[in-house]
Amino acid sequence: MTRILTTRRIIVGIVVTLGYLLYNLAFATAGETGEAAGHGSEVADVLLGLIIILLAAKLGGDFFERFKQPAVLGELIIGMLIGNLVLIGPDIVEPFKHSLTLDVLAELGVIILLFEVGLESSLQEMMKVGVASFMVAVFGVIAPFFLGWGVAIFFLPEASIYVHIFVGATLTATSVGITARVLKDIGKIRTREAKIILGAAVIDDIMGLIILAVVVGIINAANTGGDGVGSLDVFIIVAKALGFVVGSILIGNLMMPQIFKFGSKFKVAGILLSTALLVCFLMAYLASLIGLAPIVGAFAAGLILDKVQYKDFTDRGEHSIDELVAPIGVFLIPIFFVKMGMMVDLSTFGNTSILAFAGVMTIAAIAGKQVCSLAIFDKSLNRIAIGLGMSPRGEVGLIFVGIGAKLVLDNTPVISAGTYSAVVIMVIVTTLVTPPLLKMSLIKDDKKKASA
Amino acid sequence: MTRILTTRRIIVGIVVTLGYLLYNLAFATAGETGEAAGHGSEVADVLLGLIIILLAAKLGGDFFERFKQPAVLGELIIGMLIGNLVLIGPDIVEPFKHSLTLDVLAELGVIILLFEVGLESSLQEMMKVGVASFMVAVFGVIAPFFLGWGVAIFFLPEASIYVHIFVGATLTATSVGITARVLKDIGKIRTREAKIILGAAVIDDIMGLIILAVVVGIINAANTGGDGVGSLDVFIIVAKALGFVVGSILIGNLMMPQIFKFGSKFKVAGILLSTALLVCFLMAYLASLIGLAPIVGAFAAGLILDKVQYKDFTDRGEHSIDELVAPIGVFLIPIFFVKMGMMVDLSTFGNTSILAFAGVMTIAAIAGKQVCSLAIFDKSLNRIAIGLGMSPRGEVGLIFVGIGAKLVLDNTPVISAGTYSAVVIMVIVTTLVTPPLLKMSLIKDDKKKASA
Numbered sequence: 001m002t003r004i005l006t007t008r009r010i011i012v013g014i015v016v017t018l019g020y021l022l023y024n025l026a027f028a029t030a031g032e033t034g035e036a037a038g039h040g041s042e043v044a045d046v047l048l049g050l051i052i053i054l055l056a057a058k059l060g061g062d063f064f065e066r067f068k069q070p071a072v073l074g075e076l077i078i079g080m081l082i083g084n085l086v087l088i089g090p091d092i093v094e095p096f097k098h099s100l101t102l103d104v105l106a107e108l109g110v111i112i113l114l115f116e117v118g119l120e121s122s123l124q125e126m127m128k129v130g131v132a133s134f135m136v137a138v139f140g141v142i143a144p145f146f147l148g149w150g151v152a153i154f155f156l157p158e159a160s161i162y163v164h165i166f167v168g169a170t171l172t173a174t175s176v177g178i179t180a181r182v183l184k185d186i187g188k189i190r191t192r193e194a195k196i197i198l199g200a201a202v203i204d205d206i207m208g209l210i211i212l213a214v215v216v217g218i219i220n221a222a223n224t225g226g227d228g229v230g231s232l233d234v235f236i237i238v239a240k241a242l243g244f245v246v247g248s249i250l251i252g253n254l255m256m257p258q259i260f261k262f263g264s265k266f267k268v269a270g271i272l273l274s275t276a277l278l279v280c281f282l283m284a285y286l287a288s289l290i291g292l293a294p295i296v297g298a299f300a301a302g303l304i305l306d307k308v309q310y311k312d313f314t315d316r317g318e319h320s321i322d323e324l325v326a327p328i329g330v331f332l333i334p335i336f337f338v339k340m341g342m343m344v345d346l347s348t349f350g351n352t353s354i355l356a357f358a359g360v361m362t363i364a365a366i367a368g369k370q371v372c373s374l375a376i377f378d379k380s381l382n383r384i385a386i387g388l389g390m391s392p393r394g395e396v397g398l399i400f401v402g403i404g405a406k407l408v409l410d411n412t413p414v415i416s417a418g419t420y421s422a423v424v425i426m427v428i429v430t431t432l433v434t435p436p437l438l439k440m441s442l443i444k445d446d447k448k449k450a451s452a
Numbered sequence: 453m454t455r456i457l458t459t460r461r462i463i464v465g466i467v468v469t470l471g472y473l474l475y476n477l478a479f480a481t482a483g484e485t486g487e488a489a490g491h492g493s494e495v496a497d498v499l500l501g502l503i504i505i506l507l508a509a510k511l512g513g514d515f516f517e518r519f520k521q522p523a524v525l526g527e528l529i530i531g532m533l534i535g536n537l538v539l540i541g542p543d544i545v546e547p548f549k550h551s552l553t554l555d556v557l558a559e560l561g562v563i564i565l566l567f568e569v570g571l572e573s574s575l576q577e578m579m580k581v582g583v584a585s586f587m588v589a590v591f592g593v594i595a596p597f598f599l600g601w602g603v604a605i606f607f608l609p610e611a612s613i614y615v616h617i618f619v620g621a622t623l624t625a626t627s628v629g630i631t632a633r634v635l636k637d638i639g640k641i642r643t644r645e646a647k648i649i650l651g652a653a654v655i656d657d658i659m660g661l662i663i664l665a666v667v668v669g670i671i672n673a674a675n676t677g678g679d680g681v682g683s684l685d686v687f688i689i690v691a692k693a694l695g696f697v698v699g700s701i702l703i704g705n706l707m708m709p710q711i712f713k714f715g716s717k718f719k720v721a722g723i724l725l726s727t728a729l730l731v732c733f734l735m736a737y738l739a740s741l742i743g744l745a746p747i748v749g750a751f752a753a754g755l756i757l758d759k760v761q762y763k764d765f766t767d768r769g770e771h772s773i774d775e776l777v778a779p780i781g782v783f784l785i786p787i788f789f790v791k792m793g794m795m796v797d798l799s800t801f802g803n804t805s806i807l808a809f810a811g812v813m814t815i816a817a818i819a820g821k822q823v824c825s826l827a828i829f830d831k832s833l834n835r836i837a838i839g840l841g842m843s844p845r846g847e848v849g850l851i852f853v854g855i856g857a858k859l860v861l862d863n864t865p866v867i868s869a870g871t872y873s874a875v876v877i878m879v880i881v882t883t884l885v886t887p888p889l890l891k892m893s894l895i896k897d898d899k900k901k902a903s904a
Contacts, residue, residue, distance in 0.1 A: 042552060043559045043746060047737040054730050061720040071720050100494060101556040107495045268513040268523050270782035277783060278506050285499040294495060327779045330722035331729060 042101065049096030050105075050335070056082055057334030072181040072337055073435045079341020080428075093342060106339045107294070109332035110177050114295040115280045116329055117180040117198065118302015119322050120189055123253065129192060133199030135375035140200060140390045141207045144171035144368030151364050155357045156419065162219050166407075166414050169215050170400045170423055171365050171393070173208035175431065176201035177295070177336070178392040182435045188442050193382050197389035198299075200372070204390070205293055206241050212400060219409055240290045245300065248283055252304040264312040272313045273324040276305065343398065344428055348421035357418070358425035365430050366391050385441040392434040397427040494553065501548030502557075502787070508534055509786030524633040524789055525887045531793020532880075545794060558791045559746070561784035562629050566747040567732045568781055569632040569650065570754015571774050572641055575705065581644060585651030587827035592652060592842045593659045596623035596820030603816050607809045608871065614671050618859075618866050621667050622852045622875055623817050623845070625660035627883065628653035629747070629788070630844040634887045640894050645834050649841035650751075652824070656842070657745055658693050664852060671861055692742045697752060700735055704756040716764040724765045725776040728757065795850065796880055800873035809870070810877035817882050818843050837893040844886040849879040 060078030061071030083093055096102055148171035152164040179197055183189045256279075263275040280301040287297030307320060314320055348354060369390040373383035401423040404415030415423070512530030513523030535545055548554055600623035604616040631649055635641045708731075715727040732753045739749030759772060766772055800806060821842040825835035853875040856867030867875070 043556055044737060044740040046556050046560070047733050047740065047746065051730060051733050051737060054726050054733070058718060058720055058723060058726050062718045065719045101553045104495055104498050104553040108498070266510060266514045267517045268510055270779075271510060273779055273782045274506055274510050274786075278503060281499050281503050281506070285496060285503060288496040288499065294499065324779045324782075327722075327725055327776045328783055330725045330776075331780055334726075 042099070045096040045099050046101050046105075049093075049099055049102045052082065052092065052096075053079075053102075053335050053338045054331075057338050060338075061334075071185055072178065073432065075334055075337035076341040076432065079338035080344045080346065081341075082338075083342030083344060084346040097342070102335065102339065105332060106336040109329075109334070109336040111280065111284050111294055111298040112325065112329045113177055113180060113333050113336070114299040115302045116322070116325055117176075117184070117189070118299040119305055119325070120184075121195060121198065121303055122306065123249065123303050129195045129199055132196050132376065132378070134203055136196060136200040136372045136386060136390065137203035137207060139375045140174065140204055140369050140372040140387075141172045141211070143371035144365055145169065145211065147171065147364040147368045148361065151357075151361050155360070155422075160409065162215070162222065162409055163414055163419075165215055166219075166404050167361075167419065167423070169208070169211045170397055170404070171361070171368060171426075172204070172211055173393055173397055173400060174201040174204045174369075174390045175392045175397065176205065176299070178431055178434060179389045179438070181333075181337070182438055183389070185435075186439050186442065191442075193385050193389070193442070196376075196381070197386055200386075200390060202245075202296060202299055205296055206245060208400075210238055210241055212403070216403065216407065219407055219414060223409060241292055244287060244290050244292060245296070248286065248297070248300050249304055252279075252283070252300070256304055256306070256309045260310045260312065264310075272310060272318055272321065275310075276321045276325065279305065340398070340431075344424065345421075348425070351418070351421070354418050354421050355425070358422040358429075361422055361426045362429045365393065365426055366433075382441060382445045385438060385445065388434055388438045388441055392431040393427045397423065397430075401427075494551070497548040497551050498553050498557075501545075501551055501554045504534065504544060504548075505531075505554075505787050505790045506783075509790050512790075513786075523637055524630065525884065527786055527789035528793040528884065531790035532796045532798065533793075534790075535794030535796060536798040549794070554787065554791065557784060558788040561781075561786070561788040563732065563736050563746055563750040564777065564781045565629055565632065565785050565788070566751040567754045568774070568777055569628075569636070569641070570751040571757055571777070572636075573647060573650065573755055574758065575701065575755050581647045581651055584648045584828065584830070586655055588648060588652040588824045588838060588842065589655035589659060591827045592626065592656055592821050592824040592839075593624045593663070595823035596817055597621065597663070599623065599816040599820045600813065603809075603813050607812070607874075612861065614667070614674065614861055615866055615871075617667055618671075618856050619813075619871065619875070621660070621663045622849055622856070623813070623820060623878075624656070624663055625845060625849055625852060626653040626656045626821075626842045627844045627849065628657065628751070630883050630886060631841045631890070633785075633789070634890055635841070637887075638891050638894065643894075645837050645841070645894070648828075648833070649838055652838075652842060654697075654748060654751055657748055658697060660852075662690055662693055664855070668855065668859065671859055671866060675861060693744055696739060696742050696744060697748070700738065700749070700752050701756055704731075704735070704752070708756055708758070708761045712762045712764065716762075724762060724770055724773065727762075728773045728777065731757065792850070792883075796876065797873075800877070803870070803873070806870050806873050807877070810874040810881075813874060813878045814881045817845065817878055818885075834893060834897045837890060837897065840886055840890045840893055844883040845879040849875065849882075853879075 056078045057075045060074030060076075062074070064074030064077075065071050083097075085092060145168045147168075149164050149168035152159070152167035156163060156167075176198060179201060180189070183191075183194045183197070188194055259279065260272075260275060263271050280298050283297035283301040284294035285297070287300075288294045305321060307314065310321065370384070370387035372387045372390050376383050376386060401415055401420055405413055405420050407414040508530045509527045512526030512528075514526070516526030516529075517523050535549075537544060597620045599620075601616050601620035604611070604619035608615060608619075628650060631653060632641070635643075635646045635649070640646055711731065712724075712727060715723050732750050735749035735753040736746035737749065739752075740746045757773060759766065762773065822836070822839035824839045824842050828835050828838060853867055853872055857865055857872050859866040
């Protein structure tokens, strides 16, 4: 007993000492790590950020898993806490808060996550749910768009029609990252519901980005006094997006075996993982080139990769691509979720009119996605779970609102500071309530099926 | 036969098409990927950079391995080629050349490399070669320092004494990254020579950085008209560096089992890898805080980590830390070496007086490190190989000269453009000749031992 107590005391002592050390060091950086030290301070800031983010992610994730909640929720909440420590005094995130590198690492994290999710799904399986996914996506874009437009008219009666349309557009997107992570954490990623949600979320992202591109085009045209966006422009934007997804899947599927056969001729180490990462990054890059989210490309890349294509490698005893990508995911994925939590400014939660706007918008966001269930005719499927799975706006909503804040119309930003806060709160709430609700819904479903 | 030809033709077709596509896309980015596309162009630039770097690394590495040369040499050379394509027309690296994120990813790559090298060495084994390493390091710092000082006096008679000292300081450092990679590629990382070189390179890096810190301190003091750096300041800089290395190894070695015991209580996935990365990043960060290179900390972290400490995890069937870190290395390490090649401006190779300065400096750099062999009393060791292993200046030399170019004395930079080019050429040559010479020397040694 004494020995256990001593060990525990040593551990607590070490953790406290390390925390204290790190805390003090974070404040002592400025003078000590400069150019003169021989190494740029950006690397030191990134290292500090990685240390705090990885430590926070594991502490938060573990805490929530002990309460049978998905680890991703813990990563988000602990991100919110450390991002807002400045409210009670110390700001340990200041040295790396504005690090562009950490933002890109977070973005690479969500690209790797979607690649992993794509690897776990197969194209054949996706095809089986293709029509259902498409219908869910269409309903899940139209309903929130008009609901959001209406809410914006009610709360911002003075604002121009473009502002109302923009708020509506912000409500369309689905953050497939959050849902994919929850489904993965609770072991439901291979269910039919999961496939419908993931397929729909990808189609949704494409449709949302088309709406965004069109809205931004209209506002830019209005600013220059032009005639607005012609129907030909809209057609081109839509055609490019559809062309990418269908084209990359068709061409990619044909080329994959050849690419891996070519790769297997290389003598250098790590060629299987390098080839897989190249396919993933290339498709993510191509997606971003035509104006889609890079994660759409990464998901498509995972989808077209199949174990059969790289049999030459696994026959030689190499690990599968899933296993090789996993450690990179362990390193990068938590950065995305902790950073998303850190971006939340808890002090905006104090303004009642913003809170009212945010509250109604959140209800519109969740209700709008429940309309998706109208597109599901198969009664054996869990409709509520599908609607819930489509609810989190996550990073996509934040990207949308960030663009709106930078867009200017008649010398005022399209998204004002107040609207920005309201949208951020909507994004947080839809993102935070999804994991527990989705988990409850799917687990209840399991129990019902077990007792039937 | 016809079938093989057809397959080969398809592969060539795909590679050419992809190359052409990528090349065109690289030039079409500006207009298409903007804020309006919904995703910052930094991510797109980084993705493009990763695609070109990973592809180039594997092509270059494979080419050199076919000629029985280390893959790292191929990565450097192909980096030089793509970095200088602008000389013959297209500049495909322009969109990501100045990406701070890729620089930090490269830096993380070399941190992971040194962590891996540390993991492959054990503290006990290092201790056995400790005295030899220390002596090699001392001789390998003093000789090149004074040789470089002399060469600078000869080629830059007009310049101040501080410039001469600075050039001398640039010659002291050893790029343990290059040597470690070569020793790893040719399977010699566990030899006694390798341990002496790696130990000496780490001590060398510490001594080199102390010299740099002192020289920078003297120049800054000269600028402000002060009395220069007092002996107390020098003592503090030296004490901090020694304290870090000895202290971190002693404390770390005591704490490691406790840290992993604490980690094993966590329920979340990926905790072993996360804990290992935390230890690595924390020690790299602490090293950078006290003004040392982060890689010194990463190497020390690898050194104190031992399989016995995380038996709890491997007993449960988890992979070892080496295996978990390897895929992250496959992803990040080539970025460092390709980027190092890319930084070389081949057009500076045209100036004869710079080439003469560079040539004599290179001879001084290599001869200076061969003096190391005077510190080796054990005749069974390959002295020439040890001197060669200490020769590459690599990233450390480039970091030194970069700092010198930014330092100003009497309104002129301490390192002029011409001196900069000469130092860069010296760094390239010492870095390029080391892998084949070191390999030859160690392989010849093998044959001699086998015939004896």
